[in-house]
Amino acid sequence: MAAVVSAGFGKFGKRKENILEIAAESALPITRKFRDSIDFVLVSNCYSGEFNGISGLNNLVTTYLSMDALPSIRIDNTSGSGGAALFTAVSLVESGRAKSVLVVGVEKMSEKPTKEVTRIISSLLGEREKAAGPSLPSLAGLLAKDYMREFGAPRESLAQVAVKNHRNGALNPHAHIQKVLTLEQVMGSAVIVDPLRLFEISPISDGSTSILVVPDETAESFTDKPVYVKGIGMSSEAAYLTDRKTFTDIPSVRRAGEIAKRQSGVDRPDFAELHDMATVLEIVQSESLGFFKRGEGWRAVADGVTEIGGEFPINASGGLNSKGHPIGATGIAQAAEVFQQIRGEAGQRQVKHAENGMMMNMAGFGNSAVAAVMGAVR
Amino acid sequence: MKIFRCETCGNEAFERRAVCRQCFGERFEELEAGEPQPVVSAMLTVTPEGFEDSYELIVGTLGRTKAIYRKL
Numbered sequence: 053m054a055a056v057v058s059a060g061f062g063k064f065g066k067r068k069e070n071i072l073e074i075a076a077e078s079a080l081p082i083t084r085k086f087r088d089s090i091d092f093v094l095v096s097n098c099y100s101g102e103f104n105g106i107s108g109l110n111n112l113v114t115t116y117l118s119m120d121a122l123p124s125i126r127i128d129n130t131s132g133s134g135g136a137a138l139f140t141a142v143s144l145v146e147s148g149r150a151k152s153v154l155v156v157g158v159e160k161m162s163e164k165p166t167k168e169v170t171r172i173i174s175s176l177l178g179e180r181e182k183a184a185g186p187s188l189p190s191l192a193g194l195l196a197k198d199y200m201r202e203f204g205a206p207r208e209s210l211a212q213v214a215v216k217n218h219r220n221g222a223l224n225p226h227a228h229i230q231k232v233l234t235l236e237q238v239m240g241s242a243v244i245v246d247p248l249r250l251f252e253i254s255p256i257s258d259g260s261t262s263i264l265v266v267p268d269e270t271a272e273s274f275t276d277k278p279v280y281v282k283g284i285g286m287s288s289e290a291a292y293l294t295d296r297k298t299f300t301d302i303p304s305v306r307r308a309g310e311i312a313k314r315q316s317g318v319d320r321p322d323f324a325e326l327h328d329m330a331t332v333l334e335i336v337q338s339e340s341l342g343f344f345k346r347g348e349g350w351r352a353v354a355d356g357v358t359e360i361g362g363e364f365p366i367n368a369s370g371g372l373n374s375k376g377h378p379i380g381a382t383g384i385a386q387a388a389e390v391f392q393q394i395r396g397e398a399g400q401r402q403v404k405h406a407e408n409g410m411m412m413n414m415a416g417f418g419n420s421a422v423a424a425v426m427g428a429v430r
Numbered sequence: 431m432k433i434f435r436c437e438t439c440g441n442e443a444f445e446r447r448a449v450c451r452q453c454f455g456e457r458f459e460e461l462e463a464g465e466p467q468p469v470v471s472a473m474l475t476v477t478p479e480g481f482e483d484s485y486e487l488i489v490g491t492l493g494r495t496k497a498i499y500r501k502l
Contacts, residue, residue: 171478178445184498185474185481193472194489201470245487246473293489294444294496295451 053430054142055271055278056263058082059388064228064259064376066162071097071104072116075158078262078381082154083117086264086274092150093124096137096157097380100126102172103161113156130176131329132415133157134261134383135422139286141265142424151266157384158260169256173379176416178292189253191417192330193245195299199332200247202300203347207247211238212353213331214252214373220360221370223401226385228257228376252331257376261385268430279391282318282408282427285311288420302340302418309341309412309423316408316425323364323393323403325386327414327421328371334358337412338366341423360401368393368401383413383422390426433463433493442495466490466497 062077069077075095083090095110106112110124129136134157144150161169170187177186199205215235221227233251241250264274271278287307290296313319324343328334335349343364344352352358358366369375369389372382390409392398403409408427415421434443438455442463449456471488486501 165479166476167479170476171480174478180445181498184487185477185485185500186487186498187474187476187478189476190472190474190487193474194470194487197470197472242475243473244476246475290451292443292445294498 053268054145054265054281055268056281056387056391056426057266057271057274057278058086058264059391060262061226061388062260063226064257064378067160067258071100071106071109071158071160072112074160074258074260075113075156076116078260079117079154079156082262082264083119086152089152090119090154091122092144092153093119093122094137094141094153094155095124095126096133096155096384097126097159098128098130098133099159099161099172099379103164129420130415131327131379131382132413132420132422133380134386135413138383138387138424139284139422142281142284145265145267151270153265154262155265155384156260156262157381159378159380160258161378162256162258166256176291176419181293187245188417189248189330190245191293192332193248195336196247196332198299199336203350205350208235208239209350209354210331210335211235211249211252213328213334214238216353216359217328217367217371217373218251220368220401221374223399224370224375227370227374228255229374248330252373254329254372254377257378259376259378259381261381261388263384263388263391277395279394279426279428280430282425283312283315284422284424285309285315286420286422287311289418291416291419293417300336301346302336302421304418304421305337305412305414306340308421312410312423312425316427318408318425318427321408321410321425322406323368324366324410324412325369325389326366326371326412328367328373329377331373334366334371337414341412360403365403368398368403386411386413387424387426394426394428431463431466431492431497432460433495434458434460442493444492444495444497463493466492466499
């Protein structure tokens with residue numbers, strides 16, 4: 053078993069610094085304390101080539117941190133890069149190949165115009181599908197329509213996810229958007245893709261988050277409050293959307309969650325950080341992961357179940373929706389939020405009785421997913 | 431609109447694969463399947479670079495598979 057023993061946070065938002073400076077912001081708090089023990093570095097990043105004109109980012113990051121000789125790998129799995137990096141870090145320490153893995157999640161994407169960012173991100177689609185001109189948010193728009201039609205969910209129930217997540221994000225000092233929004237403000241914001249509005253879709257963000265992953269046997273030599281990765285699963289789905297039966301269930305998410313829950317022995321964690329690139333995705337993922345019955349996730353949002361003080365808090369961090377979505381950093385930020393919550397260090401957004409938490413990081417439009425159950429006790 | 435049909439099992443797909451996902455056959459014919467029937471659509475007002483500024487994105491049925499296309 054592996055454990056997370058430290059986390060470093062950078063501010064998400066539109067940043068003027070370059071990508072190496074942004075990466076160092078979250079990595080340095082860890083390397084200052086644990087430099088001598090780190091023997092492997094993973095850099096979770098998707099688009100340094102497209103956004104920053106940089107290749108070999110992992111080696112540039114280790115050099116910038118003066119860890120020149122350490123082995124390092126850049127992990128790219130689109131929006132799921134962070135989850136894939138966590139999965140790899142856990143595998144490295146569990147196999148004995150590494151003893152202490154620094155995972156740096158970073159992306160700098162705000163310098164490009166929105167249309168260019170949209171084109172770059174949609175490059176993960178199949179050739180003929182891409183030629184039709186979809187954006188990733190547009191797929192969420194299609195999903196929203198399918199979901200509302202299939203399950204009778206009111207339009208406002210999707211927007212309530214944005215109200216909740218912005219309220220949570222306002223309590224998170226690392227969040228991109230720290231602004232409480234009313235339902236009227238969400239519903240009155242600009243249409244991005246019918247029916248979804250501006251505040252229902254994650255912003256274009258820069259930022260980094262880092263964590264340190266070690267074997268459970270040595271975890272207590274790093275901290276008196278390690279957080280154990282009790283179960284972790286990864287699963288994929290066809291990249292081609294036209295080969296999928298439905299949008300309203302995400303099989304990769306469901307299978308990854310099943311593996312993580314089975315491995316951990318925790319069927320119902322106390323809270324979750326999900327991949328709400330758009331509001332409707334948080335609801336559908338919460339159903340695919342088995343937290344709510346199919347078609348009833350929207351009711352949980354409407355009833356306040358997923359609020360920080362509710363029975364099953366989701367995205368206490370603000371989620372991608374408010375915290376931001378610097379793509380390579382997102383999955384690591386989710387793991388770091390679960391780490392903070394379990395240690396009781398989440399400040400005003402602290403979830404009560406946070407003994408076990410799940411993070412679920414999704415690539416593309418469910419092209420793959422990593423879910424991990426993390427907890428205070430092995 | 432064209433689709434790909436597996437010559438071994440007849441499975442149809444909008445996107446080309448090297449291997450049929452149903453029978454693992456490796457031979458496909460490309461054929462005309464007519465016009466797709468719309469199932470769900472959404473109007474985009476923020477679109478990728480290289481495309482018009484606004485259009486309707488549609489998922490429809492096409493033969494025994496699905497298609498994605500846009501309408502201005």
